Amino acid sequence: MKKIIFLMMLAIASVSLTSCVNDDDGYYEVPNIVNTGQITYKNVTFPLRNAVVSDIEKADGGFYYSVVLSQYPVPRDGRLNGPYLYMEIFQRGDLLFNGNYITNSNDRGLDYIEYFENPMMLNNVPVTGSGTLEVYDNQFDSGNLFLENYFDGYDRSLLNSAFSIRDISGSTLTGNFNGLFLFNQKYDKSVSLMKADSSKVERVKTGKRRQVN
Structure with a gap:
């Protein structure tokens, strides 16, 4: 014994x-890191525990990213329970990633927004009509997204985020996230590689999702 x-x-x-x-x-x-955050829309609140930031395109004198916030990891195909907030942002090439992204800004722009609850995913995109709630880009009026990538004392890369987005009816989608995240990087973001006159580039906003899969 x-x-x-x-x-x-x-x-x-x-x-x-x-x-x-x-x-x-x-x-x-x-110490372990426990991701924290929540999202609230029309008096319904969900926790946020998952974040993914991805390069989409290098164009218009800067970089386009997608930002996805959810309660659970997003499957490529299948049902996603809980919230799914998808945003596309633009970072002018001579600026850093950290900062406020605002609707209709040519510096740090919040260009595209979708919000779903409990959608079915197909090739990383929500299937229209599959969610219990679906709010598309043309139903949002304006918004502000704060993003900060920082490192803790153990050199772990973290994301701090807060957002407030207003729809055309006057309701506000608000929330925050802090914790570990996935960053899918394709481009070198060295400021020295971008032209100094990138602030003069006029961007064309199509109102369509750039990242399709």
Whole structure:
């Protein structure tokens, strides 16, 4: 019996050591990160625990991204439970990513917005008519999205976000997110690679989703 107890204690000690980091001063534990956030629309609130930022296109003197916020990881195909907020933003090439993205801005623009609840996904895009609630870009009037990519004391990349978006009826979609996120990067964002006159570029806003899959 004593031998069994000893082996159990040894196994627990081994697991504990794997969750520690070794430095010059010895071992220290790295705390887990719990993503936090919520989204509220028409008096209904959901938690937000998942965020994905992706490069879409390098054009118009800057970069286009998609920003997806949801309660659960978004499947390529199949049912997604809970909220799905999809936004496309534009970052002028001589600016940094962190900042406020605003509707109709040529500097940091919030260009496209979709909001679904419980949609069916097909090739990473919600199927029209499949959600319990669907609000499309032409039903939103204006909005503001704050994004901040920062690193914690353990050099982990995190996203801090807050948003307030008004629809054409006057209702407001609000929320926030903070935590680990997935960044799908395709382009080098070095400011020195972009032309200094990028602020003079007039962008064409089509009102259509740029990222289709």
